[in-house]
Amino acid sequence: MSTTTKAIDTMxxxxxxxxxxxxxxxxxxxSFIFGTKNSTDIFDLEKTQPLLExxxxxxxxxxxxxxxxxxxxxxxEAAAAVRMSAQSxxxxxxxxxxxxxxxxxxxQIRKRIERYEKLISDREKGELLKYTKRERMLLDKEIASLxxxxxxxxxxxxxxxxxxxxxxxHEKIAVKEATDMNVPLIALASSDCDISNVKYPIVGxxxxxxxxxxxxxxxARAYQAAKKTA
Numbered sequence: 001m002s003t004t005t006k007a008i009d010t011m012x013x014x015x016x017x018x019x020x021x022x023x024x025x026x027x028x029x030x031s032f033i034f035g036t037k038n039s040t041d042i043f044d045l046e047k048t049q050p051l052l053e054x055x056x057x058x059x060x061x062x063x064x065x066x067x068x069x070x071x072x073x074x075x076x077e078a079a080a081a082v083r084m085s086a087q088s089x090x091x092x093x094x095x096x097x098x099x100x101x102x103x104x105x106x107x108q109i110r111k112r113i114e115r116y117e118k119l120i121s122d123r124e125k126g127e128l129l130k131y132t133k134r135e136r137m138l139l140d141k142e143i144a145s146l147x148x149x150x151x152x153x154x155x156x157x158x159x160x161x162x163x164x165x166x167x168x169x170h171e172k173i174a175v176k177e178a179t180d181m182n183v184p185l186i187a188l189a190s191s192d193c194d195i196s197n198v199k200y201p202i203v204g205x206x207x208x209x210x211x212x213x214x215x216x217x218x219x220a221r222a223y224q225a226a227k228k229t230a
Contacts, residue, residue, distance in 0.1 A: 007052075008045045014214040016204040017043045019191030028195045032203040041191040048204050052215070055186045055200040056222035058162070063226035067161035069186075070153070072174055073212070074098060078166035081213045083152065085220040089227075092160065093152040094174075103177035106159055113154055116146035162186060164219055167206040169193045188215045 011017065019025070019033065019041030032051075034044035062069060071093040073082030079095040086093035094102070102109055119139060122128050128136055164186040168175045171187075178185050179197045186200040187193070188211075195201040205211035 004049055008049055011045050011048065011204065011211075011214065014205075014210045015208050016048065016211045016214060017045050018205045018208070018211075019043055020207075024192040026192055026194050029189065029191050029193065029203055033191065043191070043204055045204075048202065051200070051202045052218060055202050056218060058184075058186065058200050059164070059219055059222045060226040062162055063223045064229070068092065068156070068158075069223065070094070070156065070160035070163045071216075072098065072163055072165035072171055073167075073216070075167060075170050077207060077209050078212050078216075081209070081216040082166065085216050086152070089220060089223055090155070091223075092154075092156040095152055096148070098171060098174045099149055100173060101177075102153070102174070103159060103181045103183060109150070109153075110157075112146060113150050113156075116143065116150060117154070119143050119146070159183060166212055166216070167193065168195065168198055186219070188212065 017034070022036050022039055022041055025033070025041055032043055032047050034042045036042065059069065069091055071082045071086035071091060073079055074094060074096055082093055083095040099109065120143065123139075123143070128139055131139065159181060160183060162184045163174065163178050165171050165174060166188050168185070168187045168189050169192055175185065175197055184199040185197065186202070187195070187198045188202045188204055188206045189195050189198065190204070190206040193206070195203070202215060204215065
């Protein structure tokens with residue numbers, strides 16, 4: 001069995017071939033549809049495979065050059081896979097709601113992250129004890145709020161060199177910001193997604209955990225392997 005055939009079989013086993021209802025199909029993915037079964041679009045995985053390889057080649061180059069990829073997967077099916085893979089690579093991630101301005105107003109976002117870092121440092125040093133109980137409670141609430149919003153991107157000191165995301169339709173704000181700031185996008189996109197602004201689309205099931213896990217791990221492995229040889 002060839003490597004390509006094995007990869008396609010693995011994608012098939014993960015359910016990567018399932019799209020959404022035909023009525024929801026976006027024209028930009030039409031050429032990647034094999035057919036329709038019970039009103040559900042089915043992807044042609046022989047076309048998805050070269051898209052995946054092209055994306056992995058780009059990721060490999062980024063890793064060799066020490067570039068940063070921001071992993072984005074805010075919907076519940078994607079959050080855990082995105083978070084775990086990004087953490088294993090020491091890369092930034094967004095596993096919840098995309099905060100508007102993360103790219104287009106990065107300076108302000110960075111100031112809020114620095115505020116969080118200072119509060120954490122002050123708390124660890126016991127410097128918050130000088131405040132009243134009520135003031136400390138409010139500061140703890142502020143820390144919790146900042147942590148929820150920014151924990152995954154604390155390490156992001158400048159704009160990312162690329163973004164890998166799950167479901168560009170769900171992450172449409174992130175897509176717009178990346179497009180505005182000329183940050184290249186790699187994205188796992190189902191049949192309802194507009195992939196016209198995605199430089200490296202991977203057309204496949206972006207709704208099931210098994211499919212998402214497969215593609216996230218493929219991208220993560222490509223980055224990790226290239227990092228080791230850099």
